[in-house]
Amino acid sequence: MKKANVGNIIEFRDGLRGIVEKVNENSVIVDLTLMENYRDLELEEKTVVNHKNYTILNEL
Numbered sequence: 001m002k003k004a005n006v007g008n009i010i011e012f013r014d015g016l017r018g019i020v021e022k023v024n025e026n027s028v029i030v031d032l033t034l035m036e037n038y039r040d041l042e043l044e045e046k047t048v049v050n051h052k053n054y055t056i057l058n059e060l
Contacts, residue, residue: 012055030048
């Protein structure tokens with residue numbers, strides 16, 4: 001399993017996407033405001049995603 005780095009764009013849980021802001025030992029903190037429909041989904045601005053639960057879409 002490849003871990004994301006800060007600045008990578010990842011996809012997780014039913015197509016949600018975000019930019020990795022911090023990498024922890026078992027998870028990443030993701031900024032969800034990247035998505036165009038972010039406000040419509042009524043989500044928090046940031047969330048935590050376990051390394052097992054995402055795929056890297058864009059690497060820097």
